[in-house]
Amino acid sequence: MHITETTLQVQYYETDQMGVAHHSNYIRYYETARTDFIKSLGLSYRQLEESGTAMPIINVNCRYIQPATYDETLTIKTILKELPTSRITFYYEVYNQAGKLINEGHTVLAFINQEAQRPSRVPEILMERLRPLFSK
Amino acid sequence: MHITETTLQVQYYETDQMGVAHHSNYIRYYETARTDFIKSLGLSYRQLEESGTAMPIINVNCRYIQPATYDETLTIKTILKELPTSRITFYYEVYNQAGKLINEGHTVLAFINQEAQRPSRVPEILMERLRPLFSK
Amino acid sequence: MHITETTLQVQYYETDQMGVAHHSNYIRYYETARTDFIKSLGLSYRQLEESGTAMPIINVNCRYIQPATYDETLTIKTILKELPTSRITFYYEVYNQAGKLINEGHTVLAFINQEAQRPSRVPEILMERLRPLFSK
Amino acid sequence: MHITETTLQVQYYETDQMGVAHHSNYIRYYETARTDFIKSLGLSYRQLEESGTAMPIINVNCRYIQPATYDETLTIKTILKELPTSRITFYYEVYNQAGKLINEGHTVLAFINQEAQRPSRVPEILMERLRPLFSK
Numbered sequence: 044m045h046i047t048e049t050t051l052q053v054q055y056y057e058t059d060q061m062g063v064a065h066h067s068n069y070i071r072y073y074e075t076a077r078t079d080f081i082k083s084l085g086l087s088y089r090q091l092e093e094s095g096t097a098m099p100i101i102n103v104n105c106r107y108i109q110p111a112t113y114d115e116t117l118t119i120k121t122i123l124k125e126l127p128t129s130r131i132t133f134y135y136e137v138y139n140q141a142g143k144l145i146n147e148g149h150t151v152l153a154f155i156n157q158e159a160q161r162p163s164r165v166p167e168i169l170m171e172r173l174r175p176l177f178s179k
Numbered sequence: 180m181h182i183t184e185t186t187l188q189v190q191y192y193e194t195d196q197m198g199v200a201h202h203s204n205y206i207r208y209y210e211t212a213r214t215d216f217i218k219s220l221g222l223s224y225r226q227l228e229e230s231g232t233a234m235p236i237i238n239v240n241c242r243y244i245q246p247a248t249y250d251e252t253l254t255i256k257t258i259l260k261e262l263p264t265s266r267i268t269f270y271y272e273v274y275n276q277a278g279k280l281i282n283e284g285h286t287v288l289a290f291i292n293q294e295a296q297r298p299s300r301v302p303e304i305l306m307e308r309l310r311p312l313f314s315k
Numbered sequence: 316m317h318i319t320e321t322t323l324q325v326q327y328y329e330t331d332q333m334g335v336a337h338h339s340n341y342i343r344y345y346e347t348a349r350t351d352f353i354k355s356l357g358l359s360y361r362q363l364e365e366s367g368t369a370m371p372i373i374n375v376n377c378r379y380i381q382p383a384t385y386d387e388t389l390t391i392k393t394i395l396k397e398l399p400t401s402r403i404t405f406y407y408e409v410y411n412q413a414g415k416l417i418n419e420g421h422t423v424l425a426f427i428n429q430e431a432q433r434p435s436r437v438p439e440i441l442m443e444r445l446r447p448l449f450s451k
Numbered sequence: 452m453h454i455t456e457t458t459l460q461v462q463y464y465e466t467d468q469m470g471v472a473h474h475s476n477y478i479r480y481y482e483t484a485r486t487d488f489i490k491s492l493g494l495s496y497r498q499l500e501e502s503g504t505a506m507p508i509i510n511v512n513c514r515y516i517q518p519a520t521y522d523e524t525l526t527i528k529t530i531l532k533e534l535p536t537s538r539i540t541f542y543y544e545v546y547n548q549a550g551k552l553i554n555e556g557h558t559v560l561a562f563i564n565q566e567a568q569r570p571s572r573v574p575e576i577l578m579e580r581l582r583p584l585f586s587k
Contacts, residue, residue: 055486055496056337056479060228060330060385066236067206067328071464074203078463078522088463089522092196099246100202105239113332114486114497191350191360192343192473196466196521203464207328214327214386224327225386249468250350250361332500338508339478346475364468371518372474377511 045176047083049076049119053111063110069146070103073135076119077150080133084172096166098152101130105148109139116140126177127165129153181312183219185212185255189247199246205282206239209271212255213286216269220308232302234288237266241284245275252276262313263301265289317448319355321348321391325383335382341418342375345407348391349422352405356444368438370424373402377420381411388412398449399437401425453584455491457484457527461519471518477554478511481543484527485558488541492580504574506560509538513556517547524548534585535573537561 051072059065081088091098111117122134130151137146156163187208195201217224227234247253258270266287273282292299323344331337353360363370383389394406402423409418428435459480467473489496499506519525530542538559545554564571 052483052486054479055331055482056339058332059327060332060334061233061235062332063235065328066239067203067210070203070206070239071462074463075460078460087522097197099197099199099243101243103202103206103239103241103243107235107237107239110235114495188347188350190343191346191467192475194468195463196468196470198468201464207326210327211324214324223386250359333505333507335507338511339475339482342475342478342511369469371469371471371515373515375474375478375511375513375515379507379509379511382507 045080045083045123045173047076047080047121049079049121051075051117051119053113053115053117055113058113061110063112066105066107069105069107069137069148072117072119072137073103073105073121073133073148073150076121076135077133080121080123081169084169086168086172091166091169092157094166094168095157096163097155097157098131099155100150101153102151103148104150105146107146109143109145111137111139111145117145123173126173127154127169129162129164131165181216181219181259181309183212183216183257185215185257187211187253187255189249189251189253191249194249197246199248202241202243205241205243205273205284208253208255208273209239209241209269209284209286212257212271213269216257216259220305222304222308227302227305228293230302230304231293232299233291233293234267235291236286237289238287239284240286241282243282245279245281247273247275247281253281259309262309263305265298265300267301317352317355317395317445319348319352319393321351321393323347323389323391325385325387325389327385330385333382335384338377338379341377341379341409341420344389344391344409345375345377345405345420345422348393348407349405352393352395353441356441358440358444363438363441364429366438366440367429368435369427369429370403371427372422373425374423375420376422377418379418381415381417383409383411383417389417395445395448398445399441401434401436403437453488453491453531453581455484455488455529457487457529459483459525459527461521461523461525463521466521469518471520474513474515477513477515477545477556480525480527480545481511481513481541481556481558484529484543485541488529488531489577492577494576494580499574499577500565502574502576503565504571505563505565506539507563508558509561510559511556512558513554515554517551517553519545519547519553525553531581531584534581535562535577537570537572539573
């Protein structure tokens with residue numbers, strides 16, 4: 044298991060007329076958090092893409108527990124529970140400033156060889172960084 | 180069961196550097212489709228909100244089958260399978276121009292009395308329009 | 316001069332906690348309207364891009380007169396006042412349901428040869444459609 | 452004159468199929484930067500709103516010099532050149548990682564008394580923090 048933490052502020056343009064962060068933004072918060080997770084491996088999603096592998100989302104699940112308001116600082120835990128196979132599943136927990144869990148979800152991503160536009164295996168530059176984290 | 184259809188175009192600002200509609204937009208497409216569904220009942224989400232009931236999302240599930248590209252016309256079927264109780268679940272099917280199912284999902288919404296900021300029952304103005312559709 | 320009209324609805328996810336369409340959305344409405352303008356020429360922005368020419372924005376000016384609210388139908392007039400040279404300027408007028416002008420602006424776009432990543436002249440497939448409109 | 456600096460990362464969901472941050476996002480970057488500017492005064496936009504004053508945008512001008520790419524760190528300078536009267540004008544300069552100016556613009560905001568829905572003077576809680584900065 045490997046966990047990273049990302050901190051962000053709810054932006055004004057993310058609020059809606061209910062006065063809270065619109066629900067679609069959490070899917071974007073997850074992406075921001077995932078970017079940080081990959082950086083924690085000494086890698087970047089950009090490098091992955093430039094090496095020829097895209098990682099399209101194939102499933103999103105998101106549970107809303109409590110709303111977040113403008114300018115609130117949110118902390119997102121991104122959790123990888125197991126080594127990826129043909130897919131990789133990230134789990135997310137979003138906490139508000141008071142430390143309360145307000146949202147949780149997970150996303151499943153595939154690996155695509157961009158040239159062939161076909162499913163590919165986990166790129167080795169990613170795998171070699173993940174293995175040590177799960178070896179014991 | 181009650182089904183409505185919504186048609187929309189993928190906007191340029193919705194594309195990402197993979198060259199396809201970014202996955203977060205489908206959550207927004209669902210919302211646009213849901214707005215149409217409620218209008219098909221001779222009601223509007225705006226009226227619902229003005230009558231004091233907000234409908235916050237409490238769960239989103241979204242499965243991505245195939246990407247959509249800029250300017251593609253998408254058709255979204257919004258399906259209500261059963262009468263709401265304290266929650267209402269909408270199912271969505273997104274078809275591309277070629278008629279292929281490219282995404283499906285569902286959202287669960289609660290009903291909130293805005294003044295009390297507490298869960299409420301299904302507003303009667305909604306219920307009275309839904310009952311006939313399910314009374315066989 | 317050539318003018319087209321685009322109609323769209325303010326989406327819930329476009330509202331902010333002031334209860335109106337967030338100001339950043341007008342820049343996106345302009346883009347939607349511009350797409351329609353180009354289609355009115357029997358062309359598509361997609362074709363332009365596929366022919367090797369991108370049209371990056373180099374200037375946006377936007378004046379907000381009155382807010383728009385959720386689910387309101389807006390009509391956008393897109394106006395081309397003169398033939399493009401190395402740049403093309405579109406003017407926009409946004410009207411609300413009551414027919415009142417609520418926003419106006421203009422955008423200046425350049426033409427870029429995507430392969431060379433350098434400024435290019437107006438693509439001939441665009442120019443040949445515009446000339447007749449301005450030849451009086 | 453008072454200047455603040457804001458740092459942010461270009462998000463994947465902000466890119467478009469040209470492979471760069473979509474132009475509409477700069478309007479949002481300005482807003483994020485403006486929020487920081489107000490915080491630098493020991494105030495928050497949220498406090499301003501809660502005190503009954505909204506600050507709707509009435510004009511945006513934005514000049515695009517060079518694109519920004521995914522995951523790039525941008526630095527935004529927000530500049531207030533003079534004390535507000537019935538309006539307040541913020542100037543913005545966006546620099547990329549290499550320190551190059553890639554975008555600049557300004558926004559004009561009005562002050563609205565939310566209860567009366569009418570133009571109001573600059574709220575005193577803002578003015579009292581700005582005066583010392585401009586008193587030479």
